[in-house]
Amino acid sequence: MIGRLNHVAIAVPDLEAAAESYRGALGARVGPPRDEPAHGVTVVFVELPNTKVELLHPLGADSPVAGFLERNPAGGVHHVCYEVPDVAEAARKLEAEGMRVLGPPEVGAHGRPVIFLHPKDMQGTLTELEEA
Template sequence: MAASMRTLAAGFLSRLQAAAPLVRTLSISHPSAQKSPGSLWKLGRLNHVAIAVPDLEKAKSLYKEVLGAPVSETVPLPEHGVYTVFVELGNTKLELLHPLGDKSPVASFLQKNKAGGLHHVCIEVDNIAAAIADLKKKQIRVLSEEAQIGAHGKPVIFLHPKDCGGVLVELEEA
């Protein structure tokens, strides 16, 4: 019985080890990835995941005091109607969002989601103007006519969630 279990475990382990390089190859984003044919822009790395929070100080404390992550100071962005805080994770960031005023898009999000939750994902692009033009041609709606300056001081645009599988997507020029 023990010998057959060892044989079974060894077989499983060898299949797992054989599959691991393939999984790593598929999951790694290569900086030298080619642009899609005819495209003037390239999708880059995940910049951050944004979480709307009803209590910004409590959320900051969770990531800083409990989990031990580096947490930025709170920065008001009146042009976007939010307070923002970035949590550094090494390979990416979390952006904590809290409403700045009643007309904030995050305020309406929190009215529907009292406990907060995933608000958007931000992906870098190498040429935001080309990305916007190309996506409009492909019938992907953008939430503003042109890019605005985002929390990192770089041009950003938001794509309509109904055109992106139910996810609000922010593109940021790298």
Template sequence: MIGKLNHVAIAVPDLVAAADQYRGLGASVSAPQDLAEHGVTVVFVELPNTKIELLHPFGETSPITSFLDKNPSGGIHHLCFEVDDIKAASARIVETGARILGDGQPKIGAHGKPVIFVHPKDFQGTLIEFEQA
């Protein structure tokens, strides 16, 4: 079921500075993209074997705001793995006893594909995102 690592997401207090840091190392860095439904602005850093997703709060109810309140310098927010079938993956995750966040239904993520998030308490303390490949 679980596929390759799609990206590592890092919450950052200054999106421009973080993007510039990776750009300064020669990485290809995307333009910022606002995802109002998820409460984030994202920038993707393209690497040969995966991506880094830089997350910054968008809107007053952004979940990234509380993360940055606890971690003012930022830090790793979640890992994202690809799956072939998001609905089958959702069912399998629930069968294992893990909780899918929100209403349990996939939402469209930053890559325009369905995603779900699994509660960190059910995944060794790490927020996990699954994205349909």
């Protein structure tokens, strides 16, 4: 069912410093910061040849990343995202397997339907599935 690793999302306390360490020290192709108010984050994409890293920083009062940074002030991997052909079908199948699917499919940061799987069912790793 799962296909490509779409992205690894890393929550960072200082977006500019994080972007600079990927751009400068690591020499990666790094895009400009992009506010995504609907998702409560500002995102910087690090474009790699086979996938991307998303640097996430809280935006607004109700950001899903704020609590994570309170628990992990230095930052850390927030979630991992895999592509699936059909998110609604994936949700049905995974719930039938007893896994907790967080919320109904919603339109994610890339304009495609996504779901999240509870970290407790995924070895402590918040896991996003995005319709490819």
